[in-house]
Amino acid sequence: MKIFIAGAGAMGSRFGFMLHQAGNEVSLIDGWQDHINAIIENGLEVNYNGQEFNIQIPIYNQKDLDINSKAELIIVFTKAMQLDEMMKDLQPIISKETKILCLLNGLGHEDVIDKYLPAENIYLGNTVWTAGMTGPGKVKLFGTGALELQNIVPGFEKEANEIAEALSSAGLNAKYSDDIKFSVYQKACVNGTMNGLCTLLDGNMNEVGATSTSKTMIWKIMEEFRAVADFENINLDLDYIYDKILEFNDINKLGNHYPSMYQDLIINHRKTEIDYINGAISRKGTKYGIPTPYCDFLTDLIHAKEDLLDAK
Numbered sequence: 001m002k003i004f005i006a007g008a009g010a011m012g013s014r015f016g017f018m019l020h021q022a023g024n025e026v027s028l029i030d031g032w033q034d035h036i037n038a039i040i041e042n043g044l045e046v047n048y049n050g051q052e053f054n055i056q057i058p059i060y061n062q063k064d065l066d067i068n069s070k071a072e073l074i075i076v077f078t079k080a081m082q083l084d085e086m087m088k089d090l091q092p093i094i095s096k097e098t099k100i101l102c103l104l105n106g107l108g109h110e111d112v113i114d115k116y117l118p119a120e121n122i123y124l125g126n127t128v129w130t131a132g133m134t135g136p137g138k139v140k141l142f143g144t145g146a147l148e149l150q151n152i153v154p155g156f157e158k159e160a161n162e163i164a165e166a167l168s169s170a171g172l173n174a175k176y177s178d179d180i181k182f183s184v185y186q187k188a189c190v191n192g193t194m195n196g197l198c199t200l201l202d203g204n205m206n207e208v209g210a211t212s213t214s215k216t217m218i219w220k221i222m223e224e225f226r227a228v229a230d231f232e233n234i235n236l237d238l239d240y241i242y243d244k245i246l247e248f249n250d251i252n253k254l255g256n257h258y259p260s261m262y263q264d265l266i267i268n269h270r271k272t273e274i275d276y277i278n279g280a281i282s283r284k285g286t287k288y289g290i291p292t293p294y295c296d297f298l299t300d301l302i303h304a305k306e307d308l309l310d311a312k
């Protein structure tokens with residue numbers, strides 16, 4: 001399959017690497033020039049579960065998409081605040097047949113993509129794979145993962161299943177979901193607890209999960225997600241989500257992982273996706289008349305930390 005990965009940071013590089021190794025025709029698209037130069041000059045350097053790989057893979061600057069072909073599938077993996085700009089830049093490679101799979105963390109991305117191509121071409125997903133960058137052109141991938149995806153317009157189940165099969169044959173464990181909006185909310189709820197807390201408390205998932213007050217904080221945040229989701233007829237099962245968080249925090253699972261928000265802000269001094277996670281719950285809460293004090297405070301604290309670190 002001819003696949004473009006739009007947003008070839010940590011996660012985009014993981015998917016690009018695994019799909020390339022499985023024999024797909026994969027190209028990367030990004031806007032970070034040092035990263036693009038490093039991949040053109042040295043290839044994509046991948047530490048995959050401790051083993052070193054170096055692959056030659058085409059990479060294009062999103063501002064210079066002078067490519068004489070259209071994409072069959074574009075997997076978008078930008079940060080949430082970069083999605084709109086990326087969608088604008090992708091226009092030269094989008095045709096009527098192009099399918100877009102969005103795997104970003106956070107809520108409401110389909111509304112952004114919908115401005116640029118018909119809803120029947122859009123597939124929404126979410127993933128528990130992880131990845132980290134160790135420098136321009138260098139990515140570290142460890143652990144296992146999975147993803148779920150679904151067409152957002154009924155009638156495109158066959159196409160959604162085909163995308164899931166292509167991803168699974170690259171070892172990405174993709175499954176068709178009957179209710180992706182529920183899954184996206186559920187994942188946002190996991191991110192809404194661990195990402196902000198690990199970033200502010202400067203710990204990995206296992207360390208923060210082991211603090212004496214983590215359980216109380218996690219439950220307060222989850223309850224706000226549940227109240228807002230209820231209003232949209234999405235019924236989150238907090239016991240299930242809490243069990244998932246405990247499982248992720250296990251040292252043998254994702255316990256050593258520093259969430260993507262930590263990587264952005266603390267390591268790279270980059271702005272975070274807080275406005276699309278806890279911030280989205282605060283905005284929806286205000287709209288629906290539901291108090292969300294924990295999400296409000298967490299969002300404000302992260303923005304304050306962004307200011308202190310002069311995040312860009």
Ligand SMILES: NC(=O)C1=CN([C@@H]2O[C@H](COP(=O)(O)OP(=O)(O)OC[C@H]3O[C@@H](n4cnc5c(N)ncnc54)[C@H](OP(=O)(O)O)[C@@H]3O)[C@@H](O)[C@H]2O)C=CC1
Pocket residue numbers: 007008009010011012030031032033077078079080082103104105106127128129130131132133259260264268273
């Ligand atoms: N990392 C993880 O483990 C997980 C991430 N996710 C989600 O996947 C999506 C993509 O995340 P992720 O792959 O982590 O994002 P990254 O930050 O690694 O990459 C996203 C984009 O940010 C820019 N960028 C990244 N690092 C730098 C840098 N040091 N200097 C300049 N620009 C940089 C690049 O685009 P540009 O130059 O155009 O700005 C890049 O395409 C997000 O929604 C995230 O929440 C989901 C599950 C796990």
Ligand SMILES: CC(C)(CO)C(=O)C(=O)O
Pocket residue numbers: 105128130190191194195248254257258259260261
């Ligand atoms: C690993 C996990 C689930 C932590 O919330 C994640 O999605 C992230 O790092 O953003």
